[in-house]
Amino acid sequence: MTQPTAIEPAFDRLLQVAVEVFAECGFREATVREICSRANVNVASVNYYFRSKEALYAQALAFAFREANRLYPQDAAFDKSLPPEQRLALFIKNFLYKLLDDSQLGLHSKLIAHEIADPTKALDEIIETAIVPQFALLEEIIRQLLGSSPDNVTVQRCLLSIFGQCLMFKHSRSIIDRLYPELIADESAIQASAEHIAQFSLAALTQFALQKVRPTP
Amino acid sequence: MTQPTAIEPAFDRLLQVAVEVFAECGFREATVREICSRANVNVASVNYYFRSKEALYAQALAFAFREANRLYPQDAAFDKSLPPEQRLALFIKNFLYKLLDDSQLGLHSKLIAHEIADPTKALDEIIETAIVPQFALLEEIIRQLLGSSPDNVTVQRCLLSIFGQCLMFKHSRSIIDRLYPELIADESAIQASAEHIAQFSLAALTQFALQKVRPTP
Amino acid sequence: MTQPTAIEPAFDRLLQVAVEVFAECGFREATVREICSRANVNVASVNYYFRSKEALYAQALAFAFREANRLYPQDAAFDKSLPPEQRLALFIKNFLYKLLDDSQLGLHSKLIAHEIADPTKALDEIIETAIVPQFALLEEIIRQLLGSSPDNVTVQRCLLSIFGQCLMFKHSRSIIDRLYPELIADESAIQASAEHIAQFSLAALTQFALQKVRPTP
Amino acid sequence: MTQPTAIEPAFDRLLQVAVEVFAECGFREATVREICSRANVNVASVNYYFRSKEALYAQALAFAFREANRLYPQDAAFDKSLPPEQRLALFIKNFLYKLLDDSQLGLHSKLIAHEIADPTKALDEIIETAIVPQFALLEEIIRQLLGSSPDNVTVQRCLLSIFGQCLMFKHSRSIIDRLYPELIADESAIQASAEHIAQFSLAALTQFALQKVRPTP
DNA sequence: AATGAATGAGCCTTCATTCAT
DNA sequence: GATGAATGAAGGCTCATTCAT
Numbered sequence: 001m002t003q004p005t006a007i008e009p010a011f012d013r014l015l016q017v018a019v020e021v022f023a024e025c026g027f028r029e030a031t032v033r034e035i036c037s038r039a040n041v042n043v044a045s046v047n048y049y050f051r052s053k054e055a056l057y058a059q060a061l062a063f064a065f066r067e068a069n070r071l072y073p074q075d076a077a078f079d080k081s082l083p084p085e086q087r088l089a090l091f092i093k094n095f096l097y098k099l100l101d102d103s104q105l106g107l108h109s110k111l112i113a114h115e116i117a118d119p120t121k122a123l124d125e126i127i128e129t130a131i132v133p134q135f136a137l138l139e140e141i142i143r144q145l146l147g148s149s150p151d152n153v154t155v156q157r158c159l160l161s162i163f164g165q166c167l168m169f170k171h172s173r174s175i176i177d178r179l180y181p182e183l184i185a186d187e188s189a190i191q192a193s194a195e196h197i198a199q200f201s202l203a204a205l206t207q208f209a210l211q212k213v214r215p216t217p
Numbered sequence: 218m219t220q221p222t223a224i225e226p227a228f229d230r231l232l233q234v235a236v237e238v239f240a241e242c243g244f245r246e247a248t249v250r251e252i253c254s255r256a257n258v259n260v261a262s263v264n265y266y267f268r269s270k271e272a273l274y275a276q277a278l279a280f281a282f283r284e285a286n287r288l289y290p291q292d293a294a295f296d297k298s299l300p301p302e303q304r305l306a307l308f309i310k311n312f313l314y315k316l317l318d319d320s321q322l323g324l325h326s327k328l329i330a331h332e333i334a335d336p337t338k339a340l341d342e343i344i345e346t347a348i349v350p351q352f353a354l355l356e357e358i359i360r361q362l363l364g365s366s367p368d369n370v371t372v373q374r375c376l377l378s379i380f381g382q383c384l385m386f387k388h389s390r391s392i393i394d395r396l397y398p399e400l401i402a403d404e405s406a407i408q409a410s411a412e413h414i415a416q417f418s419l420a421a422l423t424q425f426a427l428q429k430v431r432p433t434p
Numbered sequence: 435m436t437q438p439t440a441i442e443p444a445f446d447r448l449l450q451v452a453v454e455v456f457a458e459c460g461f462r463e464a465t466v467r468e469i470c471s472r473a474n475v476n477v478a479s480v481n482y483y484f485r486s487k488e489a490l491y492a493q494a495l496a497f498a499f500r501e502a503n504r505l506y507p508q509d510a511a512f513d514k515s516l517p518p519e520q521r522l523a524l525f526i527k528n529f530l531y532k533l534l535d536d537s538q539l540g541l542h543s544k545l546i547a548h549e550i551a552d553p554t555k556a557l558d559e560i561i562e563t564a565i566v567p568q569f570a571l572l573e574e575i576i577r578q579l580l581g582s583s584p585d586n587v588t589v590q591r592c593l594l595s596i597f598g599q600c601l602m603f604k605h606s607r608s609i610i611d612r613l614y615p616e617l618i619a620d621e622s623a624i625q626a627s628a629e630h631i632a633q634f635s636l637a638a639l640t641q642f643a644l645q646k647v648r649p650t651p
Numbered sequence: 652m653t654q655p656t657a658i659e660p661a662f663d664r665l666l667q668v669a670v671e672v673f674a675e676c677g678f679r680e681a682t683v684r685e686i687c688s689r690a691n692v693n694v695a696s697v698n699y700y701f702r703s704k705e706a707l708y709a710q711a712l713a714f715a716f717r718e719a720n721r722l723y724p725q726d727a728a729f730d731k732s733l734p735p736e737q738r739l740a741l742f743i744k745n746f747l748y749k750l751l752d753d754s755q756l757g758l759h760s761k762l763i764a765h766e767i768a769d770p771t772k773a774l775d776e777i778i779e780t781a782i783v784p785q786f787a788l789l790e791e792i793i794r795q796l797l798g799s800s801p802d803n804v805t806v807q808r809c810l811l812s813i814f815g816q817c818l819m820f821k822h823s824r825s826i827i828d829r830l831y832p833e834l835i836a837d838e839s840a841i842q843a844s845a846e847h848i849a850q851f852s853l854a855a856l857t858q859f860a861l862q863k864v865r866p867t868p
Numbered sequence: 869a870a871t872g873a874a875t876g877a878g879c880c881t882t883c884a885t886t887c888a889t
Numbered sequence: 890g891a892t893g894a895a896t897g898a899a900g901g902c903t904c905a906t907t908c909a910t
Contacts, residue, residue: 010891026245026335028245028246029245031882031883031884032883032884032885033882033883033884041891042891042892042893043884043885043892043893044885044886044887044891044892044893045891045892046884046885047884047885047886048890048891048892052884052885053883053884053885113334114334114335116334116388116389116391116392118243118246118331118334119391123391124395127392127395127396131392131396132396135396153399153400153409154413156397156400157400157410157413157414157417158413158417160382160385160386160389160393160397160400161382161385161413161414161417163385163389164381164382164383164384164385164386164389165377165378165381165382166381167381167384167385167388167389168377168378168380168381168384168385169377169381171330171333171334171384171388171389172333172377172380172381172384172388174333174336174340175333175344175348176377178341178344179344179348179349179352180373180377182370183370183373183374183377192370193374196371196374196375196378197374197378199421199425200374200375200378200421200425201421203420203421203424203425204416204417204418204420204421204424206420206424207420207421207423207424208416208417208420227873227874248899248900248901249900249901249902250899250900250901258874258875259874259875259876260875260876260901260902261874261875261876261877261902261903261904262874262875263901263902264901264902264903265873265874265875266873266874269901269902270901270902444894444895459769460769462677462679462680463679463769465878465879465880466879466880466881467878467879467880475895475896476895476896476897477880477881477896477897478881478882478883478895478896478897478898479895479896480880480881481880481881481882482894482895482896483895486880486881487880487881547822548769550822550823550825550826551764551765551769551822552677552765553825557825558829561826561829561830565826565830566830569830587833587834587843588847590831590834591834591844591847591848591851592847592851594816594819594820594823594827594831594834595816595819595847595848595851597819597823598815598816598817598818598819598820598823599811599812599815599816600815601815601818601819601822601823602811602812602814602815602818602819603811603815605767605818605822606767606811606814606815606818606822608767608770608774609767609778609782610811612775612778613778613782613783613786614807614811616804617804617807617808617811626804627808630805630808630809630812631808631812633855633859634808634809634812634855634859635855637854637855637857637858637859638850638851638852638854638855638858640858641854641855641857641858642850642851642854661870682903682904682905683904683905683906684903684904684905692870693870693871693872694871694872694905694906695870695871695872695906695907695908696870696871697905697906698905698906698907699869699870699871703905703906704904704905704906
């Protein structure tokens with residue numbers, strides 16, 4: 001509707017700051033005053049531009065997803081000329097990097113973690129725009145690896161197995177920070193974690209593919 | 218009217234209701250007034266019985282975990298006379314049932330989901346009391362399956378892979394409900410999901426064990 | 435309705451009412467609700483205009499003193515061309531009038547009586563702004579009357595003797611009202627009381643001056 | 652009514668502690684819980700023994716006066732065989748000591764200062780029992796010093812002049828502490844202050860006596 | 869006679885929102 | 890179109906008091 005161009009600086013600034021503040025504090029703890037103050041706009045601006053705090057939150061969520069997918073596009077994983085093993089590894093690595101990006105522009109994953117753990121009305125749109133495409137891509141890769149038209153339910157469960165391994169690093173970050181800090185200490189540790197997930201999953205999928213061809217007698 | 222016996226009905230009712238409300242809303246969103254209103258006690262009761270909202274939260278958290286471990290003890294998985302494959306399957310099945318128990322007494326997993334997504338000061342104690350023992354048990358099973366003294370980091374990553382697959386059903390429940398509802402439709406579906414996770418993980422671990430004995434040339 | 439001009443009616447009304455209420459009850463007994471109710475403004479107004487109850491109190495205190503000094507300036511007592519005896523009488527009379535002014539704008543002395551009996555953090559500033567100048571002026575007059583460079587401690591004790599006589603009418607007003615009401619019945623009684631204090635003090639100071647010149651053998 | 656004997660230990664302990672706490676905190680700031688806790692009695696005891704917090708306050712006030720007059724009796728000042736100059740000096744010294752006694756048993760003066768600055772219903776009884784006798788004694792001494800049946804109003808004003816000088820050290824203690832701390836630094840300083848008040852007042856009264864005999868022409 | 873569990877009223881403060889301009 | 894003054898509702902918490910025992 002209102003497309004964020006350079007001519008609406010207050011709107012854009014508000015959106016960007018909202019992502020920061022909501023990511024830091026969560027929805028309830030974040031205050032409209034704090035957001036407006038950081039964005040150097042009037043207190044009434046949130047209601048003026050976004051109707052309500054809740055609506056701002058929804059838009060901030062969507063904006064964060066757009067940003068995340070802009071920064072970490074799954075282009076390589078989409079490349080069907082590559083072998084599926086490599087596509088899986090690329091997909092996982094990119095997804096994990098996106099999740100664990102703590103930089104200014106990576107706050108989106110904190111936002112999303114909040115939203116998934118405690119869904120609001122905004123979740124449905126997010127699923128449609130941001131999650132379904134990711135699921136579809138991984139599903140395609142899995143089908144290639146399992147071979148010979150596996151049943152849907154098996155594919156879905158494998159997909160959840162892979163996403164679950166990745167999301168563990170985001171949703172349970174607070175636990176990993178305390179118990180296994182060395183697993184996410186630096187970028188090389190994160191890369192190693194991504195490789196582990198890829199190997200773990202590939203090993204399982206390969207085994208599943210074999211079992212399907214030659215089922216246990 | 219309410220006879221003050223050793224049962225302390227108000228205290229218990231408050232604790233029970235607090236588990237519900239905190240599970241629904243998280244610590245910050247939940248209000249003392251809502252809790253007291255649902256428990257049919259005075260607003261001042263929380264401060265009277267528990268000193269503060271925060272202290273009530275801590276007690277509610279501990280109570281929920283006690284209940285969960287009472288209902289879903291990991292006794293079978295602890296039985297070292299069983300083969301590790303079976304122990305892994307039992308562990309996963311029991312853990313998943315505990316996570317997905319939506320009954321009155323199964324709210325603990327919602328509570329901890331909130332706590333992990335948005336940690337409060339209570340998290341540290343929870344980790345020590347409830348999480349570390351589970352981690353230790355699974356770690357022991359994994360070591361048995363990997364054989365020949367694997368390095369710590371590998372064990373830890375495998376552990377996270379398995380927990381991640383399970384927790385996916387809790388933390389991302391809102392997504393699964395929307396995209397793959399048939400995977401958690403009923404108890405048999407949940408059991409099948411548990412079996413999938415066990416098979417998926419066992420396949421990967423077995424492969425890992427083989428690769429360690431006969432590394433790729 | 436209420437036109438927001440430079441007059442800021444709500445702000446001023448709040449300040450005026452705060453002086454009244456704090457004078458009646460003291461800081462701790464006074465409630466924000468009572469102040470807002472009397473000022474016909476919202477309960478949140480105190481925090482909106484003054485940030486906190488404490489800050490409002492500080493401003494009310496300062497305001498009351500400004501008003502008191504505006505209405506009862508010690509101009510005449512400052513006039514060094516007058517004989518010191520007259521300056522002393524003028525000082526005492528003006529000080530006593532200021533203390534006993536029960537009009538809307540004379541509440542400051544009730545305020546400071548509370549503040550002195552039960553000091554808050556605001557006292558230090560009050561002393562610096564309002565009390566020290568009065569002390570300095572009276573000290574100067576006393577030195578003139580005592581003559582020949584008296585030691586500091588003697589001057590200070592004489593100063594307290596004079597202030598003590600005046601303040602008796604304020605701090606112990608409740609007792610005087612009950613036991614000697616005719617001493618403060620009307621303005622002429624108050625003037626007579628002021629003259630008494632001046633004569634009493636002058637007699638003592640004169641005697642002291644003589645004793646210093648010709649000390650008792 | 653209930654005479655505090657050794658057989659009612661809770662009652663007495665409550666009264667003693669109440670004096671302490673009310674002196675430290677003032678009426679409003681003091682809490683029934685704090686008093687009961689320090690007195691090692693049940694929370695309900697205040698209401699049980701004294702009907703209300705306010706009634707306890709009144710009794711504590713009266714108790715504090717009784718204690719003060721027990722510790723600092725004006726026996727010497729009552730001795731009509733002594734010269735009035737000496738009686739005046741003794742009266743002032745004893746009164747000032749009573750006021751400035753900061754020991755455990757001297758908290759009464761803080762209580763009284765609060766009460767006089769902010770009278771409650773308890774004041775009337777206090778005046779009758781504790782203040783009137785002091786006033787009467789000083790009045791008698793003053794009459795002796797002024798000689799030849801002075802008019803009542805003059806006597807009363809002289810009386811207030813003397814009490815005012817003494818009470819200055821109590822009611823404005825917070826100011827003296829800040830501006831002239833050396834005047835109340837130790838016992839010898841306090842004694843010197845008492846002597847000053849006696850000399851100052853005696854000088855004035857002597858002069859008044861002379862003026863009355865030989866009025867200014 | 870004495871208690872302690874329980875309460876209701878009230879405290880200060882914060883917040884998202886509104887409305888006249 | 891955009892503001893900032895002002896508000897009503899609600900937040901957690903404290904306290905003196907009560908009442909069944």
